[in-house]
Amino acid sequence: MLFSKVNNAHLALAAVSKELDEHPEWKKYLINIGGTFNWRNISGTNRLSAHSFGITIDINTSYSNYWQWDCDCKNEDAKLTFKNRIPMGIVHIFEKHGFIWGGRWLHYDTMHFEFRPEFYAK
Ligand SMILES: [Zn+2]
Secondary structure, three states: OOOOOHHHHHHHHHHHHHHHOOOHHHHHHHOOOOEOOOOOEOOOOOOEOHHHHOOEEEOOHHHOOEHHHHHOOOOOOOOOOOOOOOOHHHHHHHHHOOEEEHHHOOOOEOOEEEEOHHHOOO
């Protein structure tokens, strides 16, 4: 898969992957990766997705919740109820290595992890 080497993003992802390998009980969430590099806009907007920069990974979409799927709409003003099936242990490992989690957004996207070099301690 394609992942950026800018700011050592690829090393951060490798560190995440190594730690996740120690948790076979989470494997079902981590197979069939939803995607990494993909030049595209955020669904329903004219804004470029972070996937366009190769710093973002979507884990298995089968266990993910995305606000647009849950409300069956693209209305950013819709009233949303947060849902999540991703174990927080997975989230904590990504966060430890400098990724932010889409599950923390008002417009939640629980499959989505995005590398932020300012949070990455080398
Ligand atoms: Zn994503």
